[in-house]
Amino acid sequence: MEYPVWWLPSVSGGLLIACISIIHVFIAHFAVGGGFFLVLTERKGYAEDNPHIVEYVKRHTKFFLLLTMVAGGLTGVGIWFTISLVSPAATSVLVRRFGFGWATEWVFFLCEIVALLIYHYRFGKMSRRDHQIIGWLYALFAFLSLFVVNGIITMMLTPGNWLETKAFWDGFWNPTFWPSLWLRFSICLMFAGLFALVTAYRIEDEKTREQMIRYAVRFVAYPFALLVACAVWYVFALPEAQLSMVLKKSAQTPQLVEIFLPLSAVLLVGVLTFAYVTPQAVRPVLLAVLLVVGIGQIGTFEWIREAGRRPYIIYGYMWSNSVLVEQTEDIRKNGMLAYAKWSNIREINEDNLLKAGEDLYRIQCLGCHGLSGPMFAAEKVAAGLTREGLMAQFNGQGKLREFMPPFLGNDAERKAVSAYLAHAMNKSLEEEPAKQPQIEDVTLPAFNLEDSEYVLVAWGTEGVNTISDNYSNFTMQIPGSTIRAQLFLRDEVPEIVTEDVVLTYRIEKAFSTPAEHVTFWHYANQLTGKDLPPDTGICDINLIGTFKLDEENRAFVACSLPIFPYSNSGTVNPYPLLNVEARTADGKLLAATKVAVPISTEWGCRNCHDGSWRVADTAGISNKTADNILAAHDKINGTSLVDKAEHGTPPKCQSCHESSRTGDAGKKEILGFSAAIHGWHANYLTGRDDITCESCHPAAHNTNTQAMRGLHVDRDITCTNCHGTMEDHALGLLKAEKEKGKPRAEFLMTNLTPRVSATFDEVQPREAWTNQPDCGVCHSFSETPDSDASAVNKWTENAQGLFKNRKDDLEAVMCQACHGTAHALYPADNGYGEVRNNITPMQYQKFAAPLGSEGSCICHTMEMSVYDSAHHPIVEK
Template sequence: MNFPVWELHWAGGGLLIALISIFHVYIAHFAVGGGLFLVLTELLAYRRNSPEILAYAKRHTKFFLLVTMVLGGITGVGIWFIISLVAPAATSSLIHTFVFGWAIEWVFFLAEIVSLFIYYYTFGRMGRRNHLIMGWLYFFFGWMSLFMINGIIGFMLTPGDWPVTRGFWDGFFNPTFWPALVFRTCIALMFAGLYGFVTATWEKDAPTREAMVRYCALWLLLPFGVLLLSGWWYLQVLPEGPRAMILGANPEIVPFLNGFIQISAVLFAGGLIMAVRMPAAVKRPMAVTLLVIGLMYMGCFEWMREAGRRPYLVYGHMYSNAILAGTEEAISAQGFLATSGWNRNQEVTAENALDAGREIFRGQCAACHSIGGPLNDIKPLTATFDRFAMESMIRGMGKVHAYMPRFAGTPLERGALASYIVEGLHGRKPATAEAPARPETAIEIPAFDAENDEYVLLAWCTLGEKCISDSDAHLSFLPPGSTLAAQLVRRDPRPEIVTQGVKISFIPPAGFENPSKHVEFWKYAPSLVGKELPENVSAKGLGLSGEMTLNEKNLTFVADGIPVLPYTDDGGVDPYPVFTIEARDASSGELLATTRVVAPVSTEIGCRNCHGGAWRKDETMGISALTASDVLARHDRRHKTGLLAQAEAGKPVLCQSCHPDP
């Protein structure tokens, strides 16, 4: 079924769902654990023959009823309202797949409401046994609601065999059903203690207050062991994809995973502290603080569970943008715009490119990204991209970032989306300026007498072009070091390659003798290559001039590691330095032959296309400090490294230290 998309801009990216659902889920778990708390607290009062504890139980029941029935009810309706607007396709899928499951859950929910109202309004007016039965019934109905909801939302993360069988029970009793049920039950019991702190600390009778605060502390502390074990079980049964996402493949999850672990320790410590006798003036703000921390705890867990499905809403079945898995190729062939009658533009033209791009963004990006909002704001994520880089990023979605759905659409639609983000959202116009023309250099070809010269000298560069990085204060993935090779041939009806009794040398062109004036490679050589290097000497020990070494295996003379750069000493840029190669008699020094060879070298690496910044040199080539910093910052964020801080401390990294270059 095809649905229109609610365009939210600032509040996009699932923000409204997150705000409503986290509050509701926090209250809903309290509604389950708190039900058991009520009946056991009442039972405790009877066993201790304590009218004070019984009075507390009644007051807490009123608090419980108002929180769960009013706030819980409003946010519960709010969830259905907001998911129907923000994610209608997924909502429809859940309803149609589990229609009888929802019906059963609603019956349990209705029974919850009735039993809770009877329980509260007959407190002290109904016989003990019957009143306790009503309390037990409420807890049963509440836990069964959790049972039903757990199966349905667990299906979204781990649908099990459902994608193949489409069977109700295959989807409901999915791989994470039982560990999630135990985990959520433990959280519900812990939250009963957290909410209990709030009412217990406001008890006027000091002995009752201390007794109930310690009682609530037990509810918070005792489930922790089972919670941790079930959390480990939960993680182990996850498929490899979601498990990897939760453990760090999705950088969005990392702070929430760390937060969940840290808050677990905070809540446990808070429970221990609350059990210590302290004035009410101290415990009351602590109780409220712990209640707020509990909301954060629930938020961290739910965020991990939701984001762990990425790039899906229903794992392996429906992407987060509501595109069904397996339909991408068909959509790309037909065109995304043409798949929905809700789009004003059915195809991309030069006149409607930006408007069409906006509709594509709304259909494929807005489910996860806001525009200028607090949740996954697309603007800072794409601030450094030009149109070329943005289109490359879109093309790589689902590959470079596995937590994002791959783009579904034609090349024209991909270009329109890139244009909308770069031009429409960032206001950047397409680059039209051409690179400055490089000066033409006259090359003098060495004289050669075809009739009388005894030797011919051949020379070549082993690479079509040597690419190097010149951002040495931050990183180096291609240090200076070009390779030239030469052969001396004695001319004869039977030509002979000469390898003995000769010396072949290489000489740089004027103006290329001092590369250390132009880059900081030699300053940071100890960090980059592990040793101090003399200026203008490469890591392989060669300078800009010297003798070639004979490679007896292939009968060539080689100079491997000439640290030439595309920068001239007068401040110019020339990526085609022409070296002079000379062959001389080893004994007499007589010049036997000479030739010239180009050693193409460039720092024209387009990292700036995605990472921002300008060319470092003459608006034509080089990696600027801003560009290199962004490269390291993104690497740190994605791979949990500290390379930017390391570089800022004067210890830049050689990329090949982790990424071998074959």
């Protein structure tokens, strides 16, 4: 915020620093270890009275001088130049707080230069003793330079008490000072041996050449033991937070830690092979490979050190976007632009939205993420996200993926930078227009209040059954809508009929061949363990069949009918009609009705994860969206779901994540499906109301499904009145998982704060699909519920308490028979018309309301007052 930003959108600052610093550090470590190699090898030559060795040292010194002083010096200046442009705030802190250390190091460096120049240009022109003293002085000053620089750069990862005192020595003598020093020194000696091979293999005298090659190998082999010991020491010297980041939380370092020691071992084996096995003619090729391995070794270590301090650039003091940690809350409150000295924008509006987003991107993102380029480019890491997805990402940034700093800014700034990045990646900034369902005529079966003997009522047990439909990529739910029905013999005291009657169902013809529209049956065996014929559900029944008697509920049930919203004409209707008939055993028709089966494939995954709708630009998960979801899962969890899908074995979510709804046990240590999916996304969708629910569930009136269509909508009751906000909803599920001993639950709960419950302790744990909002909490039948009534944390004790399983006070009539299903309580209303949404009341009482409303007691053949209801008390209006 204090400094201008070097605008390089195709090359991130991290890439620039990496390219220059790795080369410099490679050479610098050689410069330290090489000093010891020179003087020790010179001493060896004089001790053995071998002029060939002395002559080799002299030639090697020239190579050493040119590489370390010229190339090393230039890249050293290059590092300072680059970090001053890319991270000026952090560079300023290092200079101001550790000026004494840098001044000391520069003195040592000057002494290095003087000693090396004398050592080279006076080689053979001064006494052996004095020349070796100069050599030892060079080695000492080089080591002291390493000593000082090591203290400062290790402070950036493990500042220790410096965070409180800001004292030079508290930062210098930090927890990783000593292990880092000796680890680096072991690398210095190994590089001295490696570079010695560069000049040694060119010695013409074969005997001297082989002798010096094998001598150089010792500088790689002996320090290797020190390197292994110090690497282990270094890792365990890290404080818990940094250790966890290095070994677990970072997206890169766990893999880098795993390859650092193997790379070092490869270097050791390589130089041994070079010395004892490889023919002279092949040695240049192997040497080039070993130099690359050496760069890889030091690059890996530096990357671990750099990435290990994320999300900070100076751990606990300055975020990686160069903002001081102590400024975080002020910036969140007032916005980043209020403090940005190099931005002209202070207030965001529609006219400057993209420009404001660009400024925010420069300040907060460009240091690590170029728009394009080879390293962490925004167009790659955010390729699977829409503008809404980017906004969610910035909202949750740093909460679960802890190697990222939090987004520092207010909601308007989050909107601006999301819009800018979406625009830069050629993604749409426009909101999707509201869907306009087409009302289709519904012909109701005849019913005559005077003459009809029976009332047949049928309903889907769920207000909407939302399923995934891209089975070639993954399966969230096995298709299946369960239909219940009850048959009543009309009388003064009506009778529920369950004997000597056959209830049948038949889907309307346009929706009778779902296998032509989805690939479920191609994967049915691996998903269900059954070889299901086309258009047959997991209960082994198809779309034309007979209900089974459910004696416990005195009802009939058709289990898991594989109904989809796709018609044979190419349209999408989430409420296809199921014709239901009741006949005697000899086929006499007693009654008929219809059910608008609520079935949707309009999951809102694409709202964040990009991609189009799969079918008719209206519904379904497209391949692009599915691929983005699987890729994100793989990236976060280290799975290989994309590969499985590509090889014909697409995953089923519940194969790992248990679900009481589907009956899948999942894996014991892994979170249940609802807890996992709500718990993760809640961290990215905080601070919202029911719009969060509608981002995923097709409930809103701008969707094609418009699933939230019952009478509660007219009462301004939303998802959050019954289920709680996203945070509360997720916490209840996660709390239950935590009680089962699943450690991931605690992790997902850490950054969630309940909004309906006053405290975390008030959040009641709940099992998905079992502990749901209890209708009786608001509806006591003694008075009308208050407008702010809420069922949050007042869950049903078990599945029998669910609305879909409840019956009246007589334990006879199921609640849904008269009132409709959850989210579609009569009178229901959406874009599909009054009749389709209220078939039962429109058929029997000619108006949309719960059966029995306004004195229309259709099952009773005598006039009755609804206020004398035996089914449940009714509040007088």
